[in-house]
Amino acid sequence: MSPSAEAEVPAAPVPERPGVVERTKQRLESLGAMTQMTGQVLSRAVRPPFDGASFIFQVETLGVRSLPIALLTATFAGLVISLQFGYFLARFGVQYTVGRVVVLTLFRELAPVLTALTVGARLGSGMAAELGAMTVTEQVDAIRALGADPLRKLVVPRVLACLLVMPVLTVFADVVGLVAGALVVNAQYAISLDLFFQGALDAVFMMDFLSGVFKGAVFGFIIGLVGCFKGLTVEGGTEGVGRATTQTVAITSVAVCLADFFITKVTLYL
């Protein structure tokens, strides 16, 4: 292309990026809107009519289909921490306590958090993409125009399904991670399965188990809400759907880490 021809091509307009104040204002407004939606979802979740069929469909879609990735993550988490703890505890001559350490680490922390980060990314981004596509193709408007309530039809079943499936997946992750850990320390450090599980059972209290399950429920609620909110507030067509999807993964990951810290802080004193 000659220089003169290049000069004739008009430069593409560069979209003006909002300033720090404007962006902060937008984020605060978004947070306010999400808080408002949380209240509306909770009030609908406890008031009839209840859409049981939609809830079961979401449990199947979001939960059952997430089981393989949850179990795979838990298996490797169990394998790795057992190897690590087995190796380092052997330095102090207390490798027989590996079952105790692994069970507490898994139940209280790794199973709920890793499940939330891996499965949560799948669930949150999936919900944001699905509801976002419905928003840009006016299907959400159509739901309203046909006399229905999008929060009741779309959001409540998904949030409740997340609230149920995340703790259940966490329990599965607890069991699978523990079994994987027992097998690897048995093979690697010749610690018997009996010794591993006896140590684990001696060390763990019901509160350790419940704190992990509770974390799973809180993480599920966060993932459901963020995914649905980002999907319903998509702007800017298909490009906006992509943006909402990536934002959902980033927001849920940060929110899970923050919530984990505060829940841990509280449950340690219970």
Added chain:
Amino acid sequence: MPFAHRKEAPTFEFHRPTPGEQLIHFEHLQKSFGAKRVYDDLELDVRAGETLVVLGGSGTGKSVLLKCLIGLQRPDAGRILFQGREVTGFSEEEFIPVRRHVAMVFQGAALFDSLSVGENVAYPLREHFPEMPLDEVRQRVAEKLALVNLPGTERLMPSDLSGGMKKRVGLARAIATDPEVILWDEPTTGLDPVTTQSINSMINSMKTKLGSTSIVVTHDLVSAFAVGDRMAMLANRRIVQVGTRDEFRRSTVPEVRAFLDARRVELEPGGVS
């Protein structure tokens, strides 16, 4: 929140209008999206039994006008009167009975991907008439699909349909509750001329078969002159002219003239098609 719901009990009651009486009135309507002002002081009347075509270029806010009428968008200022009753401040819950009488056919049909054609058409019946027996729902669905020349398509999925078929299913869904007013958002955009003609016939047949009032927003002049009893031109953030087809053909309003003349150039031999 655009999808917020309030708790007030619905109170709207619709009275069957006499043809020609004022049904809908947009009064001093103002609407902005961020810094972009869409309406400054919009005034428009819709009469019972007529097909009113709202013309205008892309991005002039034609679809927003329809959405404001049924509460999918909220105006910043001004009033919308439906049978003399102001609906502007209605809550989401109060709008539900309004939406039973005023149905919308969306630009892209907005069919629910996960539901079959039959389930899509049954959707408003289940929402507005939850007590309706299943047999009657099936019968109404079959009747409406036959009305849009798609009999026996209940089991098909939206992904199996062509663009024109989707629009017709969208229409069947919209008329499932026998609404008095049908809002058509760009009904012929993106369709081939033959399908466009069939949609135009459909709009006209709704008036004769159901006696419904229609508001059609479009920038397709051929379609506009084929279906419109009256026409309104939306330009420069307001309605610049309202009149019959003949009044529009003879219009000297610059915005209307520019719109009509641009399309005429397109249709002339050698013009851009």
